[in-house]
Amino acid sequence: MSNIVEINNLTKKYANKTALDNVNLNIERGKVVGILGPNGSGKTTLIKILTGLLRQTSGEVLIDGNKVGVKTKSAVSYLPDRNFLYKWMRIEDACHMYKDFYTDFDEAKFNELLAFMNLNRSMKIDSLSKGMHEKLNLALVLSRNAKLYILDEPIAGVDPVARDQILDAIINNYNEDSSMIITTHLVRDMESMFDEVVFLKDGQIVLTGNAEALREEKAKQIEEIYKEIFGEG
Numbered sequence: 001m002s003n004i005v006e007i008n009n010l011t012k013k014y015a016n017k018t019a020l021d022n023v024n025l026n027i028e029r030g031k032v033v034g035i036l037g038p039n040g041s042g043k044t045t046l047i048k049i050l051t052g053l054l055r056q057t058s059g060e061v062l063i064d065g066n067k068v069g070v071k072t073k074s075a076v077s078y079l080p081d082r083n084f085l086y087k088w089m090r091i092e093d094a095c096h097m098y099k100d101f102y103t104d105f106d107e108a109k110f111n112e113l114l115a116f117m118n119l120n121r122s123m124k125i126d127s128l129s130k131g132m133h134e135k136l137n138l139a140l141v142l143s144r145n146a147k148l149y150i151l152d153e154p155i156a157g158v159d160p161v162a163r164d165q166i167l168d169a170i171i172n173n174y175n176e177d178s179s180m181i182i183t184t185h186l187v188r189d190m191e192s193m194f195d196e197v198v199f200l201k202d203g204q205i206v207l208t209g210n211a212e213a214l215r216e217e218k219a220k221q222i223e224e225i226y227k228e229i230f231g232e233g
C-alpha cells in the first residue's frame with residue numbers, strides 16, 4: 001500500500017451548497033502536499049472529512065487503507081484552523097492533555113519545540129498572542145509520532161517573524177516516513193515546502209501534480225500558477 005490517503009468520488013453537500021464536488025485524489029506516503037485555494041474553495045471541508053469531524057455526502061476516503069474512524073483518527077495529527085485549547089490552561093496543562101489523549105505524544109520533542117518557539121510551560125493560554133497560539137498549537141501537533149499530519153492554515157494571521165519560525169519548525173520536525181497535508185492561500189511563503197500541490201476551486205480539483213514538475217512545465221512559480229487560476233493579485 002503506497003498511498004497514505006485515497007479519496008474516490010468524494011462529494012460533500014451542505015443544505016444548499018456543494019462544498020466538494022466529486023473529488024479524486026491519492027497521496028503517496030512520505031510526501032508534503034499543499035492544498036491550495038482561496039476562501040470558500042472547500043479546503044476545510046476536505047480536511048474535516050479526512051479527520052472524521054464531518055461525514056461526506058457520498059464517495060470514499062481511506063487513510064492508511066482504512067475508512068475514516070477511530071483507527072484513522074489515531075494515525076492523524078491535526079492542526080485545526082482555530083484554537084482548540086481552554087483559556088484557563090497553562091502550556092503545562094495543554095501538554096498533559098495531549099499526553100493523556102495521545103499515546104504517541106513525545107514530551108521531550110514538545111519541550112524542544114517550545115524552546116524553539118520561545119515559549120515556556122508556565123505561560124497562560126489566555127495571555128498568548130495569535131502568533132504564540134499558533135506556535136503552541138503547532139508544537140503540540142508536531143510532537144505526536146503520527147503517520148499523517150494535517151495542518152489547516154498554519155500561518156494565517158501571524159506576523160512574518162512568527163511565520164518564519166513556524167515554517168522552520170515544520171521543516172525541521174517533519175519526519176520523512178510520515179506524510180503531511182497543509183492547506184493555505186499564502187502560497188508564496190509555503191511553496192518551497194511542497195512535494196505535491198492540489199489546486200481546489202469551488203469544490204473541484206482544477207490542477208494537481210508534482211510541484212517541481214509543474215514549475216518546469218509552466219516555467220512559473222506555484223504562486224504565479226495560483227494567481228492565474230484564481231485571479232488574485
Ligand SMILES: Nc1ncnc2c1ncn2[C@@H]1O[C@H](COP(=O)(O)OP(=O)(O)OP(=O)(O)O)[C@@H](O)[C@H]1O
Pocket residue numbers: 014015017018019037038039040041042043044045046
Ligand atoms: N456548515 C456549513 N453550512 C453551509 N455551508 C457551508 C458550511 N461550511 C462551509 N460551507 C460552505 O462550503 C464552501 C466551502 O467552505 P470551506 O470552509 O470548506 O472552504 P475553505 O476553502 O476552507 O475556506 P476558508 O479558507 O475560508 O476556510 C463555502 O462556500 C462555505 O460557505
